[in-house]
Amino acid sequence: MTLPDFPIRTLLPDLLATLSTQTRLVLEAPPGAGKTTQVPLALLGADWRGDGKILMLEPRRVAARAAAGFMAAQLGEPVGDTIGYRIRFENRVSVRTRVEVVTEGILTRLIQDDPTLDGVAAIVFDEFHERHLAGDLGLALALDVQAQLRPDLRLLVMSATLDGEKLARFLDAPRLTSAGRSYPVEIAHYAARRDEALLFQLKRCVEHTLAAHPGDVLVFLPGQREIGDAERLLASLPNDIALVPLHGELSMEKQSSALAADPDGRRRIVLATNVAESSVTLPGVRVVIDAGLAREPRFDPNSGFSRLETVAISQASADQRAGRAGRVAEGFAYRLWPQSQRLEPMRTPEIAQTELTALRLELAAWGSDALRFPDAPPSGALAAADELLQRLEAIDGDRRITAFGRRLLALGTHPRLAAMLLAARSDDERALACDLAALIEARDPLTGPRRDDWQSRWHALAAFRTPRGSHRGSGPDRDKPVPSANTGSLAAIDQAAKQWRRRLRCEHVSPASIPAHLLGDLLLHAFPERIARQHPGDARRYQLANGRMARLLDDSALYGEPWIVASELRFDAKDSLVLRAAPLDEARLERDFPARFVERDFVRWDVDTRALIARREKRFDRIVLSSKPAGRPDPALAAQALCEAVADLGLASLPWTEGLQQFVARVRCVRQWFPDMALPDFGEDALLATLATWLKPALSGKTRLDALSESELGDALRSQLDWSQRQKIDQLAPTRLTVPSGMERAITYVIDDHGQAAPPVLAVKLQELFGLADTPRIADGRVPVILHLLSPGGKPLQVTQDLKGFWERTYPEVKKEMKGRYPRHPWPEDPWTATATHRAKPRGT
Structure with missing residues (x-):
């Protein structure tokens, strides 16, 4: 097998030699070095591999397919033979596959299902600088496997922009660095006009680029929506210019087409998300136009999920994007942000800014919290994940995974959605749950007036599937118009729902109509803490199962519903605002969660009377369904309620x-x-x-x-x-200390504002210390007290920890000042030999 002439080729002998004696290695190689496609092929010839597989983790599906296709082509084989890939909902491997490119969730499942990794010789972590949560988890699991079960397992971590030295220290691994293949790239900031929208700035920059520079143009935009908007805005360009979108939601055929030159020889403008930032090769690109934005996951407390948010990229990403213009010849990069704008040096690890429910469930399945992460998961986010997983009954009180928790993991999605999918009882419900999972994961398809109900979104999806939009819902909604929605978004949601039905082996078609409450009957399994009951005194207010209160929008489609489940809330100090919800059937709630309905005495602290109130209440979680006086409270409940009052009051x-x-x-x-x-x-x-x-x-x-x-x-x-x-x-730490006068004086102990022990204070009249040379000490002589030396009238004269120095330097001045004020008290010339006393001199002396 002859490998192409990539820059990484000269480093491959050193890489193979290192891995022959070491089991971990960090490889730094810039874009264009060839690491993604040449390193796995080189590892096939390593003696230590035997017949074992090489697993390569690729963060993005586009890159996983492209890398597998390029490597297979070099071997003259189809994908699925020696080289294969596995991504969500797609599998191209066989018994002959020896290099398997997998995306992040797939790697986690492979390790969890077979911790010994039987038949796997090495795991390659490509583009590790992207620092996805699943990538960090995959490395942590692999390190544990290597330490506990497979000391022979090779781990190779590769990156283009990464603090390789820091990672090498973390892994206790050697580090190799490869040159890249690149030409000089001139960088300029293309200024926006006053109040100009990004897309119009982009259009001007594209027109300038086509006139001023040769070659294809790669445009980085944050997401699919912006790519679609840019396509429409640039549609008026000449016919000899091809507009090519590239993002993760495209079909495999369209992705492959985007990675190849135009078959008619036209100049291309590739409109891409950050999938084009690394691991894929775009031939002919000479100019990069960078909006400086990306979609990255951030925890959204409103929904309880991590959502993709549009954020500024890091400086490392900006440099990597610009480098795409210098892969075939000298290039040019335009940045659509001001030159004065400063970017963060490196990308923030996802583990530090996203919710961790899925991670916590993986740790519970692994049976250990002691995994080593490059950046430790925040304890607060883990605690919140524990609370949710216990509500979902995925883990027990000791954070051990339950049998139901393992079923959730097997679905390979967020535990909330998995719980909903598994709660479906019939074929209709399973198909409907697949629709809901697709709707929840997607951007809101509605384009008309604001709606806070899930029913309208499902009606829009059902109408999209029905010829000529004849669907009109069911029940009281039958005569209502179908909400206006984006057909492109609905098509993507429909495709995702089909994939979920295949995953669940659900051959049933989604129902044509549904009862009004059925969506909520499924959603309550995903959002158990957000089940809510209407307040008896205010129809717009609801009490949530977690004890908080929420209110409906003034124009809510849910007004009058006795029970709802809120999937999205905008949290407020008093009442949260319901952004999206569905009604539910109380009878279904009682059937599905009988253990959460309880009737017993509850004792609480009443702030107004500053006493306890005992009531017999029927509750669902913390929702009070009925309440009546319960007489004198049970002593144990009373003591607990008083403790809770102290916790609140301080x-x-x-x-x-x-x-x-x-x-x-x-x-x-x-x-x-x-x-x-x-x-x-x-x-x-x-x-x-x-x-x-x-x-x-x-x-x-x-x-x-x-x-x-x-x-x-x-x-x-x-x-x-x-x-x-x-x-x-x-x-x-005695409370009192005997001083030379024979009297006991109190010691005051002090804790400072930072919680640290300050020197204790001994306040004593100066005359009571005559004859004492050194400052008194406590704590077995370790701690000198601070002396507050007082006048005969009890007024402070001096604060010191150096009594000897006071007698030598300060006492003469004090004596001179005080002797006339207190003539009946002794003021000897020599305090070292004078007799200590707490009394005044007798009259006449």
Whole structure:
């Protein structure tokens, strides 16, 4: 097999030699080096491979197909023979396949289904700089497999724009760097006119480019919608110019066509998303026009999903895009943003800015949270994922995956959508659930007035499928007009629904009409925390299953519905706004979630009366269905409710005394001074977090917070310490200290604003310290106190931790000033030898 002459070719012997002795390697190679298509083929000849497969992770479907096709062509074989690929809803592999290009979700499933990776010799992570969540998870899983089960497994991480040194340190791996094949590219910023829209700026730039430069033009736009708008705006260009779209939703044939030269020899303008940024080759491109935008996933709290948002690209992406103009000859790149605009240096990892429900479920299926990620997942996002997965019954209270959770994973989509798809009971419901999954994942197809109901969107889809738009819904909606919608969007949604039906082996055609509540009956399984019941006193307000309140739009199509499930909410401090929802059948809710309907006594704290109220309530989750007085509350429930009140009101709601505050400060000081003692944390946050442990027993039998006495609060605090710990605290942090006058004086312990132990304070009259040379110390002599030296009248004279220095340098001045003011008190010339006293001199002396 003779490989084409790509720049990476000179590095392949070093790469193979390194992987013959090392099991991990980082390869940095710029666009055009040939790494995507030449490295996997080179690995086929490695001795360590044996008959094992090479899996190559490719983040994008377009690139996965293109890479597999190019490699297969080099071998003179069809795709599916030695070289194959697997992407969502498409599989071109066979028993003969030895290089398998897979997209990110596919790799995760392969590892989860067979942790030993039997028959796999190496995994290649291509374009790792894109830092997709699934790519990070795939690498973390592969590292765990290598560490635990397959020390022989080779892991090769490749990237064009990446901090290779940092990644090599993380992987404890060697690093190789390849040159690229590129020509000089001149970069210019094409200025927009005042108030000019991006697409009109783009049109002017395209017209200028066609007149000023040779070769094909590659235009980077953020998404399919902008590509369609640009196609329409540029339709008036001469016939010898071909407009070619390139994005992930195109058919395989159209994608392949976009990656080839025009068959009629016309000059091309390729309108592409960032799928063209790397891993695909576009012949003939001499000019790049870059809008500087991309669609990237961001967590949308309104929907509970990560949504694609239009964001500015990173500087690394901008450089990579510009480099596309220099692949065949000198090129030119126009940037449609001001030169003064500064871009972030590198792309932010997806794991840091998206929701993590799917990731958390994968970790539960793997059985370990100890995976190593290049960037650790945020703890807050993981906690939110845990809460949702428990509601979906995908994990148990110990975060272990349930049998149902494994069924969700097998569908390869977001756990919310998977739960909805699995909830369907009949063929009609399964087909309808596939429609809903496609609608939820897609951009809103409606183009007319704002609508907040799912019914109108499904009606638009059903009408699209029906010749001449004869569909008019069902029930009360039968005579309503079908909402106006974008036919291109509906076509993509219809295709996605068909793919879901194939995935579920659902041969049933979507129903022609449906009951008004059926969409909600399915959606409630995807959004269990957003099931909502109409407020008895306000028809536009709803109480959600998570305890929050929501309200309908003033022109809502859902007005009057007793129960709804809200798939999208705009969160507010008081009432969230329902953006999209569907009505549901309460009887279906009771059949599907009987365990969530409960009737028992609930005890809560009433802010107005500052006392507990006990009621017998029937609830669905936190939605109160009925309520009546329950008499005297159960002591255990009362104690729990009072603890919850303290958690809301803060520790200041308890009967603190100065002595108790000092006790807490003493414990905190000793804990910091002697960490080996392993004392419990008495900080405010820690005490609030452990109320059930130390405070709840003291509240047993009480119905008001003011019934807790100061002594009971003290006993509750001290209950966290055993006898020996209390004795040690009294020894190391005494409340009082005997001074040379023979009197005991109080020590004040201080915790600063940052929670750190400050030096304790001893306030004492100066005359009581005569004869004492050094500053007193506590905590086995480790901690000097701060002396607040007082006048005979109790006024502060000096603050010091250096008593010796005070006697030597400051005392003479103090004596001179104070002697006339307090003549009946001793002011000796020599404080070192004078007798300490707390009394004035006898009269006449």
